[in-house]
Amino acid sequence: MEKELRLMKGNEAVAEAAIRSGADAYFGYPITPQSEVLEHLMLEKPHERTGMVVLQAESEVSAINMVYGAAGCGRMVMTSSSSPGISLKQEGISYIAGAELPCLILNVVRGGPGLGTIQPAQSDYFQSTKGGGHGDYRLIVLAPASVQEMYDFVELGFNLAFKYRNPVMIQSDGIIGQMMEKLEIGPQKQRRSAEEIAKQCPWATVGKPENRERNIITSLDLVSARQEQHNHKLQAKYKEIQEKEVRYELINCDDAEYIIVSYGSSARLSMKAMDILRAKGVKVGILRLITLFPYPTKIIQELTPKVKGFLAVEMSCGQMVEDLRLAVEFKKPVEHFGRVGGMVPSPEEIVEALEQKIIGG
Amino acid sequence: MAEITLKDIIKEENLVYKRSKIMTNKTLSYCPGCGHGTAHQIIAHTIQDMGIQEQTIGVSPVGCSVLMYDFLDLDIQQAAHGRAPAVATAIKRLMPDKFVFTYQGDGDLAAIGTAETIHACNRGENITIVFINNGIYGMTGGQMAPTTLAGMPTSTSPYGRDTSMMGNPLKITELLAMLPGTYYVTRQAVHTPRAVRQTKKAIRKAFENQKLNRGVSFVEIVSNCNSGWKLPPVKANEWMVENMFPFYPLGDMKVDGELVNK
Known part of the structure; x- marks a missing residue:
């Protein structure tokens, strides 16, 4: 087709x-x-x-x-x-x-x-x-x-x-x-x-037939012990999601000495920065996050011993970089670069940030 | 003449009100004398009489009736505070052949959920809204509600509602009757057998109207709150008749899409 x-x-x-x-x-x-x-x-x-x-x-x-x-x-x-x-x-x-x-x-x-x-x-x-x-x-x-x-x-x-x-x-x-x-x-x-919905979602409120218990959609449970159990169930689900649903893209990370961790449009801008740096002979790779939660902690821990440092590039004053620091566990330098308030970083600014904060630092 | 025993009295034909099959065996969480249980029973009977258990989805509010899903044997969604009309809007839009109703108190419907209430009514959503107005926040312990009467003491207006400082009681039902999206708007009560029969008729009409697809059917039930009002049940009902009914007069405001002239 x-x-x-x-x-x-x-x-x-x-x-x-x-x-x-x-x-x-x-x-x-x-x-x-x-x-x-x-x-x-x-x-x-x-x-x-x-x-x-x-x-x-x-x-x-x-x-x-x-x-x-x-x-x-x-x-x-x-x-x-x-x-x-x-x-x-x-x-x-x-x-x-x-x-x-x-x-x-x-x-x-x-x-x-x-x-x-x-x-x-x-x-x-x-x-x-x-x-x-x-x-x-x-x-x-x-x-x-x-x-x-x-x-x-x-x-x-x-x-x-x-x-x-x-x-x-x-x-x-x-x-x-x-x-x-x-x-x-x-x-x-x-x-x-x-019919397909009723089969796929037996919990859904679509009208109670005589032959099943009523379906209730609620987040309320006033019995604390049960509400605690419910919280544990949710946490187990989030753990499973963290184990199974991490998505990311590695770009030029095989030989990389420095890694830019970024996502969304910042990752697009970082690609250009990477090209500029590679042309200068600096071995830079990009870890582009596709899932922000779950965070790709495992791959970061695998990359950490191989590289000299990480730069988080995001259009914030430093939010995602906190998860990056937790993953790197202070074993390598982690710095942040971002523009905020609606300002968009230029690739040259990203290049400068990596050179000054990571390579020079 | 032979003596009449209990056995002679307890017969099917002597029953005035029978527990509906739509009511579960769960003990009601409401205070003794509270109107909520009667209102639940009326809804349960209506659904049973119409044979629409399988076609009905209810939406419970935040407030005393948050646990409505424990008492009615129906598929029920429990909504965030004030959001029941929005939740019901989506349910009905996606399943237009089902009967969808919300059950809300005055704080839920007329304070935090005012926007959701007015806009669902103004869009003419084909749903039934049952509004319990007892002029107080029952579950949180008797605070001032949007419908608290002028001068009425509550825990957050301990010296009585001073309207110059705390605003006026809101006649939201009158307001909703003015909107083109409402098809049936009425105010009822559940404090006497006669009032219960009237309310049952109103609730039945409000559910039957959903077959017509003409807009919101809205039933306000002026009710008591013995605990919040700090009155024994009988006294509370007397106080309601003397004080609430003059400000919130019972009767139809809009029938079959036409405002009722009084």
Whole structure:
């Protein structure tokens, strides 16, 4: 079959992927720089194409609770927002994690704190990977570095969400969301039938027949001993995810003396920096994170004895670098470079940072 | 004339109210005399009478009725505080052939969830909302609610609700009746057998309306909170009739999409 190629914005690619992966519903609220997701969905009339429900909610709070309701019925459901909107969703995300519901959340990160800026940033790493809302929970966090990955991670995200009954977040940024690239899109998948959903999700609230116990979707258990057990069960799940679902890309790391650890658009910029440094004879490689949680601790521990140092490049004041330091265990120098507030680092600045902070330091 | 024994009285035909099969055997967590149990029973009877257990999904709130899923033998989702109308919106949109209802208290529906309530009603979601208004936060221990009457003492308005400082009690049901998305809006009570029969009719209508796909059916039940009001059950009901009903008058506000002229 001939490949179907398109030129699309990252945000539009997510919307198209949602329709084509057979998603049942999307609930969202406009916020820059991700409004194209809802706009593209409305333009594409998914209700006619696949029967997918798309609704503009009155707030991010409402949208994430609509996601809770749909996910509780075993439906493939997603929402999208950008940083301030994701902060609003955190209550609902905590409930979804506690009730162990599958769903997909896209965060097209912009600079903060507060209303911050509408320009790209990666300063939501902590809220994406450390839970975000109240209680002990984790999301599976995917970090696309291209429009193609924006598209591909929708189906991957849904698959992981249902596999682990856990919310999955795609943490993108304003560059990946807004830029246009060529991408290959997949065929239209059928949405699951009500019977298939009931079979795949026997826990779903779809109406209680006489021959089964009622299904309850809740994160509440007032009996502390049981709530503790529930927490242990969640932690066991997160441990399994850490063992099985780590994803990363190694670029020129075989002979590398220095490794840039980065993700998303920062990793794209770091590629150019690597080329400049390699042309100067500096052996630099890149570890590009694809999953932010689970973090690729094991590969970092394997690389640590082979290299002279690591540079974390991220558009934040230093968030992901904390996990890098924990993985390296102070055995080698670990430094951070980032621009923030919507400023994007140039490859030359990354080169300079590596030369001054790691090689020179 | 032969003496009448208990055996003569306890007969199927003498039953006025029978426990619904939709009620579980779990002991209710509500205080003695509280209206929640009666409201639950009415919903359970309605679902049983309509034969729609398999087609019904309930959404419980945060508050005293958070554990509704323990008492009703239905598939139920427990929503975050105030978000039940958003949760119910999604359930109904994805399964339009099911009966979907929320059950919410005044703090949940008319304070923290005001946006979700108004917008679900304004969109005309084809759901049933059962709203228990007892003018107080019961579960957290008797704090001021959006519907607390002027001058009414609560633990956070210990000298009575001073409206100049704490705002006015919110007649959210009147407000919702004005929205084009509501199809049936009524205010009822459960403190007497007559009121229970009236409320049962209202709840039945509110569920039947979902077959018409015309918008939200909204049933407010003005109820008591003996513990929060610090009154014994009988006294609480008397206080409710004397104080709550004049401000929250019972009766239909909107029927079949038309405002009721009073």
